[in-house]
Structures are given as C-alpha cells and as structure tokens.
Amino acid sequence: MAKVPMIKIEIVGLLADAKQIVERLQRRGVVELENITSPDLVKVETAGSVAIFEKNLATAGAALAVLDHYAPPKKPLLASLYGRKTMTTAHFAEEKEKTAGTQEICRRVLELDRAIRDGEQEQSRLALRRDQLAVWKTFPYGASELATGKTVLIPGLLPRAASDAVLSDLLSESAGVPVQVDVIEAVKGQSAIVATVMKEDREAAERALRNMEFTPAPLPKTGSAAEELARLEQARAAVRDDLKDKKKTLKAIAGESRADVVFYQDFLRMRMDKYRALDRVAMSETAVFLRGWVPAKWAKELAAEFEEKHGAFVTLTEAPEEEPPVLLQNDAFAAPLESITEMYALPGKKDPDPSPIMALAYYILFGMMLSDAGYGLMMVLLTVFVLARFPLEQKMKNTMRLFRNCGISTLIWGALFGSWWGDLPQVVAKNFFGKEIGSTALWFEPIKDPIKLLLFCFGVGILHLFLGVGVKGVMLWKEGKKLDALCETIPIYLTILGVAPLGAGIFTPVPPVLSTIGMPVMLTGVVLLVLTAKRSGGFFSRIFGGLYALYNAATGWLGDILSYSRLLALGLATGSIAGVVNMICVMPSNTVLKAILLFGAGTVVHIANLAINLLGAYVHSDRLQFVELFSKFYEGGGRAFSPLKADTKSFRFEKENIYHD
Numbered sequence: 001m002a003k004v005p006m007i008k009i010e011i012v013g014l015l016a017d018a019k020q021i022v023e024r025l026q027r028r029g030v031v032e033l034e035n036i037t038s039p040d041l042v043k044v045e046t047a048g049s050v051a052i053f054e055k056n057l058a059t060a061g062a063a064l065a066v067l068d069h070y071a072p073p074k075k076p077l078l079a080s081l082y083g084r085k086t087m088t089t090a091h092f093a094e095e096k097e098k099t100a101g102t103q104e105i106c107r108r109v110l111e112l113d114r115a116i117r118d119g120e121q122e123q124s125r126l127a128l129r130r131d132q133l134a135v136w137k138t139f140p141y142g143a144s145e146l147a148t149g150k151t152v153l154i155p156g157l158l159p160r161a162a163s164d165a166v167l168s169d170l171l172s173e174s175a176g177v178p179v180q181v182d183v184i185e186a187v188k189g190q191s192a193i194v195a196t197v198m199k200e201d202r203e204a205a206e207r208a209l210r211n212m213e214f215t216p217a218p219l220p221k222t223g224s225a226a227e228e229l230a231r232l233e234q235a236r237a238a239v240r241d242d243l244k245d246k247k248k249t250l251k252a253i254a255g256e257s258r259a260d261v262v263f264y265q266d267f268l269r270m271r272m273d274k275y276r277a278l279d280r281v282a283m284s285e286t287a288v289f290l291r292g293w294v295p296a297k298w299a300k301e302l303a304a305e306f307e308e309k310h311g312a313f314v315t316l317t318e319a320p321e322e323e324p325p326v327l328l329q330n331d332a333f334a335a336p337l338e339s340i341t342e343m344y345a346l347p348g349k350k351d352p353d354p355s356p357i358m359a360l361a362y363y364i365l366f367g368m369m370l371s372d373a374g375y376g377l378m379m380v381l382l383t384v385f386v387l388a389r390f391p392l393e394q395k396m397k398n399t400m401r402l403f404r405n406c407g408i409s410t411l412i413w414g415a416l417f418g419s420w421w422g423d424l425p426q427v428v429a430k431n432f433f434g435k436e437i438g439s440t441a442l443w444f445e446p447i448k449d450p451i452k453l454l455l456f457c458f459g460v461g462i463l464h465l466f467l468g469v470g471v472k473g474v475m476l477w478k479e480g481k482k483l484d485a486l487c488e489t490i491p492i493y494l495t496i497l498g499v500a501p502l503g504a505g506i507f508t509p510v511p512p513v514l515s516t517i518g519m520p521v522m523l524t525g526v527v528l529l530v531l532t533a534k535r536s537g538g539f540f541s542r543i544f545g546g547l548y549a550l551y552n553a554a555t556g557w558l559g560d561i562l563s564y565s566r567l568l569a570l571g572l573a574t575g576s577i578a579g580v581v582n583m584i585c586v587m588p589s590n591t592v593l594k595a596i597l598l599f600g601a602g603t604v605v606h607i608a609n610l611a612i613n614l615l616g617a618y619v620h621s622d623r624l625q626f627v628e629l630f631s632k633f634y635e636g637g638g639r640a641f642s643p644l645k646a647d648t649k650s651f652r653f654e655k656e657n658i659y660h661d
Contacts, residue, residue, distance in 0.1 A: 002353035006324035013312035029645030041282035063106035071254035136225035175208035177201035336402035345636025367409025374421035379407025422578025461564030468632025491529035498522025
C-alpha cells in the first residue's frame with residue numbers, strides 16, 4: 001500500500017461527552033487532531049492541568065530514579081527484545097484506581113531520599129569533627145578551661161614535626177618571651193602542641209605562632225576532646241542506624257511499588273496527551289467540535305463507532321488541496337526499509353513511498369558489501385531465532401527482518417564469491433585433515449579477479465541509478481507530462497548504455513558486438529540529450545542549455561557510478577580481514593593450539609569483524625540510497641502522521657488499535 005490514503009474527519013458531539021470522545025480517540029489511536037480556531041467557538045484552557053501533570057510526572061520520574069538507585073531492578077539480559085507488557089482495559093482500570101496512592105508513595109520516596117541525603121551530610125559533618133578532634137583525645141581540657149591564675153594554654157597545630165624542646169626554643173626566640181611547648185601528638189608532618197605562656201605574654205606568643213602558620217585547635221567549649229569524641233560516635237551510630245532504616249524502607253517500597261510508579265508515569269503521559277488534545281478542540285455552549293486526519297481504510301468504522309457510542313455527527317471528506325500527514329504501510333519485504341526512508345525524509349505529497357522501490361536494491365547492495373556467506377548465515381540464524389523467540393515490538397521486528405533479509409543476501413553473495421568466514425573451509429581442511437580443497441566460489445573469487453568485480457559493481461550501480469531515473473519518468477507520465485517523461489529517461493538510458501561497454505573496454509576485453517553498437521547508441525543518446533534537455537526558449541538557448549545538461553550528466557553520472565566502487569572495497573575488506581584472522585590462528589605448529597586459537601580467539605575476532613563490517617555495510621547502503629538513488633526522483637518533505645494515542649513506555653493495550661487487528 002506504501003503511503004496510506006488520508007481523509008479529513010470532523011466530529012461534532014455533545015459538550016458533556018467531550019472528555020469521553022477524546023479518550024476514545026486516544027484509545028483508538030488513528031486520528032491526528034488539528035487545532036480548530038473560530039471566533040464563534042471557545043477553547044478550553046488546559047495549560048494549568050498540563051502543568052500539574054508535568055509536575056507530577058517529574059515527581060514520579062525522580063521517585064523512580066531513587067528506587068532504581070537503592071534497589072536496581074533486575075532486567076533480563078535481552079530486555080529490549082521483550083518489548084512492553086500487554087495490558088487489558090480491565091487491568092488498566094484497576095491500576096488507574098491505585099494512582100492516587102502511588103502519587104503519595106512518590107512523595108514519600110522523595111522525602112526519604114532528602115532525609116537520606118541530609119543524614120549523609122550530617123555523617124560527613126560528624127566525621128569531619130571527629131577527625132579534627134582525634135589528635136586531641138588525650139588533652140584533658142575544653143576551650144573554656146585553658147587559663148589559670150597567671151598562665152594561659154594555647155593549643156593548636158603547627159605544620160612541622162619537632163620535639164618539645166626545639167619548638168619551645170623556636171617560639172621563645174621568635175616571641176621574645178618564655179614559651180613552654182608540649183607536643184600532644186605528631187601526625188602527617190604536623191605537630192599538635194600546647195603552648196603555655198604568662199597571660200601578659202599572650203599577644204607576643206600568638207603573634208609568633210601565627211608567623212609559624214599556627215592553627216588554633218577546635219576544642220569543645222566544655223569537657224575534653226575524648227568526651228566530645230564519645231558523643232560524636234554515639235551521634236554517628238544513631239545517624240547510621242537511621243540511614244540504614246530509611247534505605248531498607250526504600251528497598252521495600254521498590255519491591256512493592258516500583259511497577260505502580262512505572263504505570264503512574266504512563267498514566268500521566270496519557271492524561272497530558274488527552275488534555276493537550278482538548279486544547280485543539282473547539283466548543284460551543286452545547287457541542288464539541290473536533291477535526292483532523294484519519295487513514296481512509298479505518299474512517300468508516302471509526303465514524304460508525306462514534307455515532308453509535310456518543311451519538312456524534314461524523315463527516316468524512318476528501319481534502320486534495322491540503323497536504324496530509326504521511327503514514328507508511330508496506331508488505332513484510334519492504335516494511336523494514338521504512339525506517340531508512342524516515343531517516344532521510346518522509347515522502348511529500350507528490351512523492352511515492354521509496355521503501356518498496358529501494359527494497360530489493362538495498363538488500364542486494366548490502367549483501368555485496370558484506371559478502372561473506374558465513375557471516376550471512378550467522379545473521380540469518382540469529383535474526384530468525386529472535387523473531388521466533390521474542391515478543392518484539394513492531395519497530396524491533398522490522399529491524400530484525402531488515403537484517404534477516406540482508407543476511408540472506410549476504411549468504412547468497414558470499415556463496416557466489418566463495419567466502420565462508422574468509423577461507424575457513426580451506427584452512428580447516430589443510431591444517432586439521434591434511435587435504436587441499438579448491439575454491440568454494442559458485443561464481444568467482446573477487447580477491448583473485450578484482451577488476452571483474454569492479455566492473456560488475458559499476459554495472460549494478462548503473463542499474464540502481466536507472467531505477468531512480470525510471471521512477472522519475474513514471475511519476476512524470478502519471479502527471480500527464482508524457483513528453484517530459486520520455487525526455488528525462490530515454491536520452492540518459494541510451495547515453496549510459498552506449499558509454500558502458502566503451503568504458504569497460506579500458507579494463508577488460510569486451511565482446512566486439514557491444515563495442516560496435518556502443519558508439520552509435522551513445523551518440524544517439526547524446527544528441528537526444530542536447531536537443532531535449534531544455535524544451536523552452538529559442539534555438540540557441542535550447543542548444544546551449546542542452547550542452548550544459550550534457551556536461552552535468554557526464555560529470556554527475558561519472559561520479560555516481562564511481563561511488564559504487566565501495567561495493568568492491570567493502571566486500572574485499574570483509575573477506576580479507578577474515579582470511580588474515582584464519583592465517584594468524586593457524587600459525588603455531590601444534591595442532592591443539594591451532595584449534596584453540598581458531599575456534600576460540602578466532603571466533604571472537606570473526607564476531608568483531610562482522611560487527612565492524614556490518615556497520616559499514618549499513619551506513620554505505622543507506623548512503624547509496626540517499627545520495628545516488630533518491631537524487632534522481634525523490635524530494636521528501638512529508639510530515640509524519642501523529643495520531644492521538646496511548647503513547648506508553650511500559651505497557652501496551654492488549655488490542656492497541658482494534659482497527660489494526
């Protein structure tokens with residue numbers, strides 16, 4: 001079907017049914033609503049409700065992140081292949097009733113998280129205080145007990161290690177007054193000291209201490225450091241126990257309510273989408289008006305349902321003057337290429353869907369670039385297993401089908417070129433069975449005749465480019481521009497078909513009959529191109545326009561055709577790397593060691609080689625479609641069909657769209 005035909009739908013229902021109508025549209029997921037503006041109608045203000053939903057969604061997301069942090073969920077190794085779980089509408093209604101409680105759970109989780117963070121900060125503060133007091137645990141006085149009748153004690157740290165006598169002499173000399181120093185503890189190049197001076201000499205002593213980068217001790221006001229350390233340890237133990245209890249509570253909540261929080265997020269997304277949709281509808285005092293696009297194949301069923309369920313008046317009309325949104329739908333062979341089309345641009349109003357057009361060519365080009373039958377077999381087996389074993393979502397299913405089809409193509413081309421994990425059959429036969437086996441190629445080995453493969457790649461490229469030119473001609477023909485269709489295709493076909501055997505003759509002998517007819521065919525094409533490229537204006541204007549078109553065709557087509565040499569380069573790279581891996585693995589003379597290397601390390605390297613060249617084949621296959629094929633006929637610029645639907649991440653309804661089933 002390619003591009004699904006779209007028609008306009010207008011629904012007029014009772015105002016009292018507005019929310020129910022929008023909810024049913026969301027459940028069906030087949031209508032893209034347009035914004036209705038009319039001076040005679042009013043709009044419902046939903047921004048405030050949407051803002052509340054966004055706030056609650058942010059709260060739920062933050063709560064889920066907290067739960068995942070303290071109790072990481074156990075996910076299957078291949079979780080992405082399982083897709084979303086299915087849910088019946090009855091189950092959805094049950095879960096919906098729990099959302100108010102889930103909202104409170106989310107708030108509770110965030111409160112616990114804040115309390116834990118505050119507790120951890122308190123732990124850090126207590127630990128810092130403990131470290132500050134640790135060196136003073138043997139000092140028996142507090143900060144308020146450092147003075148006697150005539151003397152004062154000055155405790156603190158000096159950034160040097162020295163004895164009592166040395167420090168006493170240094171300070172006395174620096175201060176010019178007697179200073180008695182007692183070293184309490186020396187640690188990490190520092191000295192915890194207590195300087196004893198007469199009260200009247202305190203200022204001189206403190207000045208000398210500052211010059212020696214002295215740091216006063218952070219002693220408790222009352223009581224000793226040892227007593228303060230004991231209290232700190234008790235406080236730390238209490239905080240530690242409290243944190244342990246709170247983390248245990250969070251883990252319990254995660255076990256009981258994580259699924260509820262995940263559902264709550266999807267529920268909020270659905271409600272946000274519904275209220276945003278309400279912002280696009282218009283209302284009168286008694287009625288609600290909705291307008292949008294619906295795929296034509298589902299329109300009548302949808303209209304009948306809304307007329308029956310809500311007594312609504314539904315109008316279906318063609319809208320040829322408007323550009324509808326684009327929904328692609330293809331068979332199993334072309335559908336996997338829809339993602340490639342979307343990556344480039346969706347088709348515009350006059351464009352065909354390029355997915356079925358490029359499907360066969362894409363698979364062929366991909367297989368030629370990977371071109372190892374062993375790798376292709378691995379791709380086919382893996383993708384077939386995944387498709388059969390896992391309940392894949394549609395996008396993942398199409399991705400698996402894409403690589404399955406590419407794997408089949410790779411298997412065929414690899415068999416034609418005789419590459420099975422490089423030259424693994426020959427290596428195994430020679431090194432483990434003492435037998436020499438010849439080529440396994442069903443056609444030829446590219447590494448022995450690269451010119452033959454290069455010319456073949458150019459031939460495939462010409463056919464691929466001709467496909468694009470032909471599609472452009474068909475499009476013009478269907479538009480009624482039959483002369484333009486002929487002038488845009490026939491001259492190019494004749495010119496390139498005439499040049500091809502002449503160019504190939506430079507590299508390899510060409511049958512004389514092809515060389516003989518090549519020149520007149522080329523000249524015919526050139527003359528037609530010059531005469532028909534510009535079909536308006538005066539004689540000289542047409543001729544010069546034709547010559548310019550000939551120049552553009554010559555340079556453009558030469559570059560386009562040469563770009564297909566990447567088929568040769570990537571194809572040879574895959575097999576060559578695989579062959580080098582095999583050669584290295586069988587270099588040891590010991591047979592057992594050869595086997596271990598070949599089937600152990602060799603397997604790992606072959607998988608890596610497959611992954612690297614798989615990426616290269618994918619990227620360059622896309623490039624050949626986008627740059628070479630699409631440039632001949634495709635403009636793009638279409639807008640994706642974006643219906644109001646249950647856009648959930650964790651679940652999907654058992655019947656996600658009854659019209660799809």
